[in-house]
Amino acid sequence: MIRFLEISNYTLFYYYLASNLIYVVLLVTAIARNAIHQRRLSSIRIDHIKDSPFTPPITLLVPAHNEEATIVESLESLLSLDYPELELVVINDGSKDRTLEELTTRFKLRRATLLYIPEVRSASVRDIYLSANESRIVVVDKDSGGSKADAINAGLNAASSPYVCVVDADSILEPDALLRIMVSILAEPKRVVAVGGIVRVLNGSIVEKGRLTQIHLPRRPIEVLQVIEYLRAFLIGREAWAHFNMLPIISGAFGVFRRDLVQRVGGFRASAIGEDLDLVIRLHRYLREQRADYQISFVPDPACWTEVPSDLRSLARQRARWQKGLLDVLWPNRDMLFSAKYGRMGWIALPYQWIFELFAPVFELGGYFTIVTAALLGVLSRDFFLQFLIFGYAFATMISLGSVLQEEITYRRYNDWRDVVRLVTFCFVEHFPYRQLQMIWRLQGLWQYMRGDLAWKPLRRVAFNEPVPASKEKTKASAAGK
Amino acid sequence: MGSVSNWIPNASMARLLFQAILASLAGIGLLLAFILGRRAWRAFHFRVLNAHTFRFRQKWNDIVSGAIPPETWRFNKLDRQIVETILLDSIETGAASDLPPLIECLRSTGLLDLRIHEARELHGWQRRNAIVSLGRTRAPEAIPALAEALDDSDAQTRLAAVRGLGRFALPQAASALLLRMAEGTLNVPEKTLQNSLLSCCRTQPSLIVPYLRRADGPTREILARVLGELATPELQDDLLLLAVDPLPEVRASAARALGHADAQFAFPILSALSADPEWFVRLRAVVAIDGLNHPRSIPALVRALCDVNRQVRQRAATALSRLEPHLEEILERVLATRDAYALQAMISALERSDGLANLVAALKDPRNPRKAATILLRALHRASRHLHSARTPAGTAPEALQEPAETEEVTP
Numbered sequence: 096m097i098r099f100l101e102i103s104n105y106t107l108f109y110y111y112l113a114s115n116l117i118y119v120v121l122l123v124t125a126i127a128r129n130a131i132h133q134r135r136l137s138s139i140r141i142d143h144i145k146d147s148p149f150t151p152p153i154t155l156l157v158p159a160h161n162e163e164a165t166i167v168e169s170l171e172s173l174l175s176l177d178y179p180e181l182e183l184v185v186i187n188d189g190s191k192d193r194t195l196e197e198l199t200t201r202f203k204l205r206r207a208t209l210l211y212i213p214e215v216r217s218a219s220v221r222d223i224y225l226s227a228n229e230s231r232i233v234v235v236d237k238d239s240g241g242s243k244a245d246a247i248n249a250g251l252n253a254a255s256s257p258y259v260c261v262v263d264a265d266s267i268l269e270p271d272a273l274l275r276i277m278v279s280i281l282a283e284p285k286r287v288v289a290v291g292g293i294v295r296v297l298n299g300s301i302v303e304k305g306r307l308t309q310i311h312l313p314r315r316p317i318e319v320l321q322v323i324e325y326l327r328a329f330l331i332g333r334e335a336w337a338h339f340n341m342l343p344i345i346s347g348a349f350g351v352f353r354r355d356l357v358q359r360v361g362g363f364r365a366s367a368i369g370e371d372l373d374l375v376i377r378l379h380r381y382l383r384e385q386r387a388d389y390q391i392s393f394v395p396d397p398a399c400w401t402e403v404p405s406d407l408r409s410l411a412r413q414r415a416r417w418q419k420g421l422l423d424v425l426w427p428n429r430d431m432l433f434s435a436k437y438g439r440m441g442w443i444a445l446p447y448q449w450i451f452e453l454f455a456p457v458f459e460l461g462g463y464f465t466i467v468t469a470a471l472l473g474v475l476s477r478d479f480f481l482q483f484l485i486f487g488y489a490f491a492t493m494i495s496l497g498s499v500l501q502e503e504i505t506y507r508r509y510n511d512w513r514d515v516v517r518l519v520t521f522c523f524v525e526h527f528p529y530r531q532l533q534m535i536w537r538l539q540g541l542w543q544y545m546r547g548d549l550a551w552k553p554l555r556r557v558a559f560n561e562p563v564p565a566s567k568e569k570t571k572a573s574a575a576g577k
Numbered sequence: 578m579g580s581v582s583n584w585i586p587n588a589s590m591a592r593l594l595f596q597a598i599l600a601s602l603a604g605i606g607l608l609l610a611f612i613l614g615r616r617a618w619r620a621f622h623f624r625v626l627n628a629h630t631f632r633f634r635q636k637w638n639d640i641v642s643g644a645i646p647p648e649t650w651r652f653n654k655l656d657r658q659i660v661e662t663i664l665l666d667s668i669e670t671g672a673a674s675d676l677p678p679l680i681e682c683l684r685s686t687g688l689l690d691l692r693i694h695e696a697r698e699l700h701g702w703q704r705r706n707a708i709v710s711l712g713r714t715r716a717p718e719a720i721p722a723l724a725e726a727l728d729d730s731d732a733q734t735r736l737a738a739v740r741g742l743g744r745f746a747l748p749q750a751a752s753a754l755l756l757r758m759a760e761g762t763l764n765v766p767e768k769t770l771q772n773s774l775l776s777c778c779r780t781q782p783s784l785i786v787p788y789l790r791r792a793d794g795p796t797r798e799i800l801a802r803v804l805g806e807l808a809t810p811e812l813q814d815d816l817l818l819l820a821v822d823p824l825p826e827v828r829a830s831a832a833r834a835l836g837h838a839d840a841q842f843a844f845p846i847l848s849a850l851s852a853d854p855e856w857f858v859r860l861r862a863v864v865a866i867d868g869l870n871h872p873r874s875i876p877a878l879v880r881a882l883c884d885v886n887r888q889v890r891q892r893a894a895t896a897l898s899r900l901e902p903h904l905e906e907i908l909e910r911v912l913a914t915r916d917a918y919a920l921q922a923m924i925s926a927l928e929r930s931d932g933l934a935n936l937v938a939a940l941k942d943p944r945n946p947r948k949a950a951t952i953l954l955r956a957l958h959r960a961s962r963h964l965h966s967a968r969t970p971a972g973t974a975p976e977a978l979q980e981p982a983e984t985e986e987v988t989p
Contacts, residue, residue: 134702135733137706137709138736138737138740138741139740140740143743147772147775148775149775149802150768255888281766281768282736282768282769284768479591479594482591482594482595482598485598486598486601489601489604489605492601492605493604493605493608496604496605496608496609496612497608499608503612503615504615512616515612
């Protein structure tokens, strides 16, 4: 037993050390990259992209499943985006509520005998509708395929632009988000095949007529903690991984992809739990196999705002689902690990995902087990444990503060002093018991996956700004990935 | 039994941990100080900035006219920045008639010379900043400094210079770009370059032609794309040469440009381009033919309606649906093709444009004595029914209908 504790102790210590060192590298890289990006932006006039005839058209794919509460407002917001050539393909994915009726009433939809070629497989399409008062809208009404991926695939088939942007129906894009996300594509159109933007937490902010009018930090602590998580994930993680061209995920809530490439890899995997992660990994796989010179990029300034769960139960479901999604993607792609063919993806990015993302809750649980066992056996060094605890706490706080710093030196969306003070304060309190709850939820996700529990839980949508009762469910499909 | 701390290299580990704690706490302290300190400093800075800006705005006319000597503000960095910002913003948003006094103010106060000096002498982001400012000045004497920056070893500086030259919207600025393109020394992303050339050559598109004649490969494509956006009827002869170019991108650009040319001249060329082996050339040709809006285009458009490419077919259908007075003739021709996909595309386009209901109503009208109309109506109904039953969304499309990639391949 003592020997076992000894080995676990070593393993956990070095695991934690490695994890922290990686975070330091990611933080420094992200700050440096962000500074460069800010300087670069100073010479770019976004309105020139808007006015240019050379700006390529984009199709926005908006999967909608029982979105009657927000669909019209969302589409109006999307239609008001600044972009020269925009097409909106709304996929009514077998909604059982009044989603299609709401669309028909507002946009005067008419059934059209458009030719639909299922180049990418999806559940059968019932009808295609065109709007009488908004020529940019195409509505694909289809049977439910049981997943968002299936709906996006149907939208891909109906899209006609060289680039597609997947947007959640209950998300809000900033008016210039598409122009900003296209900056990196326009700089290197042959090389950049996909770009992700930042997803931010909408809770607490005010939306009027589908437009974000006031930005505030949410009131509930559980939502504020998610704000910090999102800042950390996007402004540190995505930013730094993209710098090394190892970005493993582009959020399903907001990302632009080259349509031909997505179709070439077979579209989104309908059975995938984390379809966004799955697609990006398959794109990496395909392009590396083709020995292509490519870049999957991340741009931190085009923002998409999305509602996050506001109660523990919904959050638990979401996090369990993300963990299931991660395993569901990593397992089929395990042949990429340490394969020369996949370069840095196989040697660095995927091993990191396995060790420091997928198995993180297992290691964490192992750590608690070791401590408790050592304490029970009376072999726990109180001094060392305390030191280790303080270090863990201080380091994690520093990383969270680093993400707030990134936000502060670049985008400063939270202008109110009180918001910043609250954000900083929550960086100090997020470790107990939120972190431990996360561990439990993620372990639940792994357990559910291994049991074969892959069921999609029903969703309930609320209109923007409507308070969410604590007892009601409000989960998001895959808002921001990890 | 020892303690857990005995199983690991005790002293060094404890020391390492202690140092790590100290480093983390120091990190927290620094980050906190930076975040909160920066907030406080920014609040102070903007208060001062606003106060100074307000002061300058109040006496703005005197500053522009020189009544207030520049020596009173030029040596204070903040004041200099404020005046320059207001000047450049005014230049960007002002009407053409407002520009001369503003640009003259830039000259007489020495702000322009200072920026030109910085663009020539400084390096890195400082040079880039100077270039961005120079690009906003619209003062022609800044063009040589920007042109020099096109040869900078840093890609971002070159990009800033290209964008800056684009903002001038002057043929002199275009010459600097075209010259380097001809020499093959300009290494910047093509979209940015196209946009700048487009802006600079708008008043004088013929500037591109001599360079286009000599260029080849990607440079030729870029120049052709720009010319495609700007071409005027005077450049018809050059467009004719481009229409038979071996590069498909160039032919596509020629098709786009011909959309603005004289219909009598353009039509035969566009008709030939609508049968080009490359789908995007055919698409551009069909779009241009649509722009001509002439019944002479019906045979070419009906041929395009049977194209293997979905987008060409749909665009041809849209174009045909706009030729409403000739719909009977068009439908007769479409039915004669015996191409179900073509007919469906046509019906769909008519449906979208409300043309189908009008056509059916006209054909049903008993006052219409034409027997052909009745026959046509029956044929249309039959074909429509047939198509409706044949349309199986989840089925597989014929191989020929598979659409090629619209964007270029990733370069292996």
